[in-house]
Amino acid sequence: MSLDPGLRRLALRTLLAAFPGTTAPGWAVDLVGEGLAGYTLFGYNIAEPTQVAAVTAALRSARRDVLIAIDEEGGDVTRLAHATGSPYPGNAALGTVGDASLTQRVYEAIGSELAALGLNLNLAPTVDVNTADENPIIGTRSFGSDPAHVAAHAAAAVCGLQDAGVAACAKHFPGHGATVADSHLELPTVDAPLDLLRARDLPPFAAVVEAGAKTIMTAHIRVPDLTGDGPATFSSAALVDLLRGELGFTGVVITDALEMKGAALAAGGTARAAVPALAAGADLLCIGARVDADLVEEVAAEIVRAISDGRLPLTRVEEAAERVTALAAWAAGDRRSDDDGVGPAFPAPRLADLGYAAARRAVQVEGSLDGLGAPLVVQLVASSTIAEGPVPWGLGPHINGTEQVRVAATEATAADLLTRAGSRPIVVVGRHTHRTAEARTLVETLAASHPVTVVEMGWPSRWRPAGARAFVTTYGASHANGRAAAEALGLA
Incomplete structure (x- = not known):
């Protein structure tokens, strides 16, 4: 059965997909023209700067305000420098130095590199308070174990990225730092009362909301007192009541990758995870890294079916798409040039000395x-x-x-x-x-x-x-x- 074209386009406006290889396939470019919100680039998409700029230019040729995201945290999580390692220290080192102005400068340098290559959404910083020493997935990605300290550096990182014209994405709400399991592999549980969550995990998110973070990413973690039996990604109590209502966030809520076991197992597959995430209040669905045209269509079809049979209110999807469109318009603001609307083909000089000097201080x-x-x-x-x-x-x-x-x-x-x-x-x-x-x-x-x-x-x-x-x-x-x-x- 063919999909209603208007509903399909609406569904595509809420999706952040991916593609294999170091060039943008024809189907990927075509989907942008058909309304797809954008793509995340991974290490396998990155060869060298000129090639990255060509990929982003190809995507932008289909629609100027396409979102092009990347996980460029610096430190141990890097995509641009996946072949050599990042020239910037990560959050744990920056938190150890303890100079929020340095954190802001480092993130502005990272943002400047991304902007020069045509990337406009960084799925960073990680603002989790790492209170579990044996945390298998956060660790050095965190600014530390003290909520106030993490909050100060989280706000600085967001300001640095967005001063460079790149939208920041603070992650992973409502806080992945107390877990001893990896949500890529299972659904971790944080058995904490809400008062502890507010005191320990939420201060950095309150700080990035105050700093004007354009996006916040959900965590595929279960907090029984907040999310019940499912992950925060599927919880309106977490995303609407707490994040929007209590913390006052008005930007785009992005899911962590729906292919991760913390979401996919709970929903019965990657495509099926899309509907409960949207229903809970997410706006932009990160499908994951292993994505092709068929999976994008499968996710879009699942959303359209849910709208058609009443499981997902049309107004909820329209609201999500409108938020994503506003984000894309902001992110496209620094992408103008005199001729074709594409950013420069080569990155600004890497501020390597800044990163190495910061690492030495740590x-x-x-x-x-x-x-x-x-x-x-x-x-x-x-x-x-x-x-x-x-x-x-x-x-x-x-x-x-x-x-x-x-x-x-x-x-x-x-x-x-x-x-x-x-x-x-x-x-x-x-x-x-x-x-x-x-x-x-x-x-x-x-x-x-x-x-x-x-x-x-x-x-x-x-x-x-x-x-x-x-x-x-x-x-x-x-x-x-x-x-x-x-x-x-x-x-x-």
């Missing part, structure tokens, strides 16, 4: 780094989260003439590493090293009989290996964090 050293000389650098293999992706990390690109080996803690032996090191000190570089017994045991065995320095590039814990000469914390694993650590060690 490094914390416990103990002594004297006498390292030319150590053996041992990088412990660590997996990346789905949000981060397989981005390079560590000291490797920054140390010259210093031997480095990569080992898995489950396979390496202290005896082999000690033999390889000989008389040289050992520097162990890891991410969340404390989380596995094998890694802790390996480091502590080495430190019991040999000079060992540990570099921690993940969210820090209270664990400090007995016998280690020094413990260095970078608060992130970006390219900037790696260089800062190498410089602190005297190896750069």
Whole structure:
């Protein structure tokens, strides 16, 4: 059965899709002309600046105010620099420095790069208050564990991005920082009363609303006292009563990716997740990363059917589309040029010095780094989260003439590493090293009989290996964090 053309176009106006490859396929450009709100670019869409500018220009040729989004948080979550690591430290490092004006400058630099490439919506900053040390998905993406501190930096980040002409998206409402599960893989539960949520998790969202954030992203988390059995993405109590009513947000509510298990499993599939999200008060539906033309049409058809059979009020979808249209008009404001309405083909010069200087300020050293000389650098293999992706990390690109080996803690032996090191000190570089017994045991065995320095590039814990000469914390694993650590060690 063919869809009503007017309702199909209305449904498309609420969708943020994706496409594979480093060029915009014909179907993707055609959908923009037919009303699709826009696209999110992922690492697999990014090769180099000229190519990115060509992709955004192709999309904009179909409609000038198309939304072109990206997850460019800096730090451990980067798409533009997915092949090398970000030249900017992430939120944990910026929060550690504690200078909100620096946070604003860093985010303005990120925004300037995005705007120069034709991107106009950044799915950042993460404003979750990371109160669970073992949080598997937020961690270094957070400005810290203190609500007021996170709120100040969250507002600064939003102002920085939007001063550069790029819409900010504060995430993940009503707060993903207390979870010990990953909503990409399951539906996490935050069993907190509303008073605790208001005191602990909501201050950063109140701050970004006050700062004028154009968009806020939902979390696929369950808060029983607020959302009942389902995720916040499907909860009008969360999105309408709390976010709009209590906090006064008037911008666009964007969903986290509907393909994530926290939403898709609860709804019975990605397309089916669209209707409860819209009904709950979401305006722009991020479908996900694995998207093709058929999935876009399936989601649109699900929305149209729900309108037609009365499950979804037409007025609710019209309201959502109107908000998205207003956002798109704002985001298109800095996209004019004298000839074709397309932004510049090359990015403004990268303000790399700003990012590297900020990362250096975040490094914390416990103990002594004297006498390292030319150590053996041992990088412990660590997996990346789905949000981060397989981005390079560590000291490797920054140390010259210093031997480095990569080992898995489950396979390496202290005896082999000690033999390889000989008389040289050992520097162990890891991410969340404390989380596995094998890694802790390996480091502590080495430190019991040999000079060992540990570099921690993940969210820090209270664990400090007995016998280690020094413990260095970078608060992130970006390219900037790696260089800062190498410089602190005297190896750069």
